[in-house]
Amino acid sequence: MATNKPAEEPILSVKDLKIDFRTFAGPVHAIRDVSFDLKKGETLAIVGESGSGKSVTVRSIMGLLANNAHIASGQIMFHDADILKKTKRQLNAMRGNDIAMIFQDPMTSLDPTMPIGKQVAEPLRLHTNISEKKALAEAVRVLKLVGIQDAQERLKDYPHQFSGGQRQRIVIAIAIINHPQILLADEPTTALDVTIQAQIIHLLKEIQEKIDTSIIFITHDLGVVAGIADRVAVMYAGKIIEYGTVDEIFYNAQHPYTWGLLEAMPTLETNSDRLYAIPGTPPDLLDPPKGDAFAPRNPFAMQIDLEQQPPFFQVSPTHAAATWLLYPGAPKVELPPEIKRRRQIWETQFAGKEAE
Amino acid sequence: MMADDKTSKKDDREILVKVEHLVQTFNKGKKDEVKAIQDISFNIYKGETLGLVGESGSGKTTTGRSIIRLYQPTGGDVLFEGQNIARLRNGSKAMLDFRRKVQMIFQDPYASLNPRMKVKDIIAEGIDIHHLAKSNADRDNRVNALLDEVGLNKDHATRYPHEFSGGQRQRIGIARALAVEPEFIIADEPISALDVSIQAQVVNLLKDIQDKQNLTYLFIAHDLSMVKYISDRIAVMHYGRLVELASADEVYNHPLHPYTQSLLSAIPIPDPEIERKRTPIPYDASKVEDERRRRMVEVYPDHFVFAATDEVAGYKAAAVKSHLVDHPPLVGTTTD
Structure with a gap:
């Protein structure tokens, strides 16, 4: 259990984060002073209703906020550098390499006009000098890892030729191909059936062990949290209102x-x-x-x-x-x-x- | 069916909807033929809530739409109050009457309300079509009473759908369904688009209204834990067939069909200690879905399973065995 692990240096540290969105009606205070740490190898679940700020929090870690977002204060420390101060170029080098994201909707997070082999290999091609052939070979390996049958033959298939569960596996393959240190999963199973959800959660746990990554898992389903999280942070109205180990939060x-x-x-x-x-x-x-x-x-x-x-x-x-x-x-x-x-x-x- | 003591209580139940050998095929005879529903039969009794669960693509939404005759059934009959709805002519008086008695609540509270209509006109559309209001004042009064019934207030009547949250919109959808004083409501995943804290509000609201107006519900959902709360009986669908039908407690505590067991074992429980001990049971379709003839068999009083003749004895024994234990462990729990 997480509680028994020795206290480690956090790999990611969010401090006093405040984010407003400028709207016609005035500034919406979406994140109101959020601080938390992510430790190496752990799964932190962020729980809350829609509008509680959980998605905005992880998007700020990825540097993916909308144009009308204004970061009023705060730091996001990752390896002694503040992500919020990074230039576009530095962010591009980080995204999909050190920190990767799994999105909620597998229907819209894949490019419908690109074969899946190319999509899975893309992060590798962008972040290393690997040849296309080698990148595709690696894509096959990762697709097998996430449980796509006959990956080699299906490299040239397009997203619409896969089911919802398979597409989410492909999205996960894209996220893990560069062995990121942090995986941000924003409701990765909400759009899926329960039996497929169980498979994807099992898969994420397996991958975490294999590539030794830390996961921030966003969900509103406490059942899912009980099965996957080491620690839990509960968000409400742009603030974390309670955090603790999974047992502390549930019992x-x-x-x-x-x-x-x-x-x-x-x-x-x-x-x-x-x-x-x-x-x-x-x-x-x-x-x-x-x-x-x-x-x-x-x-x-x-x-x-x-x-x-x-x-x-x-x-x-x-x-x-x-x-x-x-x-x-x-x-x-x-x-x-x-x-x-x-x-x-x-x-x-x-x-x-x-x-x- | 046996006529012993345990089944005699069935006779008091009045059948509202009878689905007999319903078959629904899309693009029949073409290359892209889809057998959405393959011969299902069940009854819905007056005043009860029948939960219909299954994964996406299992045919549960198609079943609901066939019952309300949004689709013309390919085969079989749907009887509502004894009347075959497939024979109703579009535009006839009987059809109009059927449309008033049977209403639907939809899944997506954003897509199911016309963004260019005021809430009061959305709710009163059915009232107008069925000429239920005597005057404009009566119409307004009815709308206000309905808004009150679903926990909104009359100031909301003149607003537009975009001014409301998801939960509030679903309440408007419920008010619209109630406006024509229906007897039977088909709720197609009415809560899956809502937040957890709001889901409970809507489920409780549906329950309260049912108690007050003696409504009958067909509640379609893939969220099995919520279905248990609202349903008296639950039917489990898979690949266009019913595989199990029993009371809600029976299905949850004594699931017999391997597919039901697999489905239940995959539901995450908000309890870390339980989750650590559980593993989802994979479903092996090849074992129970070969080409043999199967039908729904009552293997325990009021508990039906889709089985071939030689499988019945096994299911009966499993049912008896499962009932020997007072609190059977949750499906998927490993005992060690």
Whole structure:
């Protein structure tokens, strides 16, 4: 497990990132002070609803922000250099080589007019002086690695000749051909059927072991997170509101928004007539709320939540949550039943181990 | 079918929709012929929710569209309240009546609302076509009541679809379906385009409305964990065929067909401890999809599996064995 690994230097470090988008209605504060580290060889899952800023965060790491984006502050440190300060040329040298991205929609992220062999070999041709023949041979090897049958014969096939699951495998092949140190996966399985999703997740885990890469995995599906992540960061309204190891987030969550997400997910085991639904909708980031952005939807909100943003309170060396409920003088709240059930698992399975 | 105690309760259930040997083939006789549905039969009882699950391409959406007669069935019958809908003439009074009683909620809340119409006109379009409102004031009142019913308010009536979020748009789509006082609603993946926290809101809303108005639902989805919550019974489709049909709890706790087991084992569970112990079961289609004749057989009370005659005994034994355990482990869990 990730928690047992020795503390390593982070390979990527995002610090105090703030990003606004200029729109006709005014600046949209999409990322409001986000900081996190990615350690070598780990999988960090970023969880949140649409509009929470998870995609913008990874796009900023790739230097792929839209033209109307304005980085108000922050640093993204990768090997002692700030990605945000890189020139276009430096970014081009990095993208697809040191850091690669897997996009959500396999239908639109491949070029429909180019044979897949050429597309898979392209990053290699761009970043090294390899001959086309050798690059294509390498493409075959990688396509086999991601599970495309008879890759050699299919090099000249076009994307439309493949199924959705196969196309996503090809997208992954393009991303890993240069053995990137970091893979950014933006909802790579959301468009796929569950059985194909299970295969792709299995594939990503396998590849991670083979080429020793770190993965940032964006998703809104907590089930997927439980299966793939070492650590989890939960985002809401442009901020990270809780982070911790996968066990800490699933069994010892502290932020009411994380509780809400866990409750809203139907587990196949629990039998209940009604699903818990988080009331209301996320706030408008044109004019973000003064206090905790989740307060209006939060049944446990206190007066201070409306007035002042909560700082991070450390729960363990690896786990922190930004909620006033962790303030030493805060009243104790009655946990929702599902969260209580999870806490019990935490206490019996994990709490003891930590003390050792 | 056996007429013992366990099956006698079936007789109290009133059949609303009867699908018999439905076949739907596209481009029949041409090179690109697609056998989307290959001979399926099932009933939908009044007041229940039947969940229809399967992967993309399994024919679940085609089934829904054939039932509402967006497609003319290639073979077989669809009976709604005993009436064969394939025989309804376009433009006839009976057809208009059928169109009022059966409504649809679509998957994509962005594509299914006309961007150039105001919300109140979208919702009232059916009311106008079926002449349900006596006056303009009555029309407005109905629209306002519907908006209230789905958790929106009457200020929203004069706005346009682009001013709403995905979840709100889906509520508008639900209000539109309810406007003509239908009896049966086909919901084709109504929540798959929505965020998790909003999905639960819409599912709860659909449940509340069903309780209040005694509606019958056909709920089509590929998200199996949500289907369990809303469905009384679940039908599993694969390659244009039904492979398993039983109550929701039966399907989840005692899946018998290998395809159902594979599908269930692939659902990720939001619980890291469980996920560490699970491996998805791959589905070997060659074993159960050879050319032999198969039909839906009741292998346990109210539990049907697509099986050949010599496979029935095996499924029956598996069903009995599975029911001996109070809490069978989740499919795909490795015990060690």
